[in-house]
Amino acid sequence: MTDLPPLREVIARHGLSASKALGQNFLFDEQLLDRIAAIPGPLRDRAVLEVGPGPGGLTRALLRAGARVTAIEMDRRCLPALAELGEAFPGRLRVIEGDALKIDPAGLFDEPYAIVANLPYNVGTALFTGWLSGEAWPPRWSSLTLMFQAEVAQRIVAQSGEDAFGRLAILAQWRSQARVAMKVHRSAFTPPPKVMSAIVHVTPQEAPAGVSMKVLARLTEAAFGQRRKMLRQSLKGVAGALDALDGLGIDPQRRAETLTVADFVNLARTLTPTAGTQPG
Template identity: 55%
Template sequence: MSPTAGPDGLPPLRDIIERHGLNAKKSLGQNFLLDLNLTRKIARLSGNLDHRTIVEIGPGPGGLTRALLMEGAKRVIAVERDARCLPALEEIAAHYPGRLAVHPGDALEADWPALIAGSEPVTIAANLPYGIASLLLVRWLETEPWPPWFDRMVLMFQREVADRIVAAPRTKAYGRLSVLAQWRTRAKVVMSLPPEAFTPAPKVASAVVEFTPIPMPEPQCRVSTLARVTASAFGQRRKMLRSSLKQLTPMPELLLREAGIAPERRAEELTVSEFATLASIVERGDQASA
């Protein structure tokens, strides 16, 4: 082992970044985590990694990738859009033969069932690029069929997004993302990171959120219907539901009465369960009129 090598026998990340000219690109939402102690802590938040496949999005120079492999991940499937990072990731793949598969391309266009074929169980663990973090999360939460192809997600977001995910009713942060995340998963913030933990330092703090899928969310409804209901309700969140839900149905009072919800209430006052109840009633109406 080189005297300057890290505990895994690979060069320090700063050396790799300098050698490959991997300055973080704002256009790609890149903020690198270079502290191996931090990345190993995040890896351990993913649980016991033995016999487990990890899907990682936007590994960059491979800081979290190395931590996941050091902590015992059987296999890491890394999806990286930035071609500049691929040589650095290939160095890690060579150091851990057969344990790292690097897929160049955009995570928003990935065929997840094909990428993870034959890999169970699967956890998603990633320092998500800020620009696509919420969009990726929503796509994973809207996965069909449910339960999904992953059994846990451990994801880093801007602190503001993390707060929206776990927000309770009657709070400013509570919204569509809160309802979707909390209906289909048990979501909780498990780690906070200050801006100076990253290179370059972003202007905001970050947080790691753990998601554990709920096999049979209750009340039952289609996720697409829940999306319609929340879009209508939160689209005019300051209005009473009897007004905001007119985008959804011409007679929202009837829908609300059947759900046992006062029409004077506003979207931010409803629980996740109440939103799912509304969605299930909308579905029955759709089926009756079909």
């Protein structure tokens, strides 16, 4: 591996600055970046997808760990710096210019891959929910290691009864295991964001049988769209939901945040059409 110039020097040489419009915040601390790259486990010769690499701080750490990195970057200003990084690690870095929201990562790989990213704050949740929402399971990705605002990270790992518990927690936990792997102080970034950050690590688990992702999504959207209302009110627009509550012995006067992930899975299973039937 060629010794690389400090990232601050690369950014200065290319005249780069973090774009507020693109939700960018740069990380320069190489020890911190190496710790992030270690969260998904050994990466030597593993395929990794990185979204929003910017000037390549985390990319460097992933490459140092031995990964083969595919990076999606829509900020053309960062491409020359990434090209230099690719030259320092021949054959190990593929850069795709484009919008990650419009690119299916599964089409970029013919092997399992890990996703590791300091996600731009303005699109992080949308990307996360997209990666978790496929009907086919297990997914092609082996794990997600993602930087979020600390508030969003808490919503992902929240448990029933907590204020942060909602649709994001159910999506992340009903067929995956999600945990906060590391907290990152705002002062670690340039420029410092107004909020603290945290890294969430998600690994897929066996999906509960007989449950449609679309049905679960419809249920949680209705239940948490009016989260302060009782279930009998928030779910009345979902065909069969009130009967399903009764059949499962769930009090319709409860509110959505008091149910567990398993409760929502059981409700969705009850409402998921069996083979040969059509949804009502």
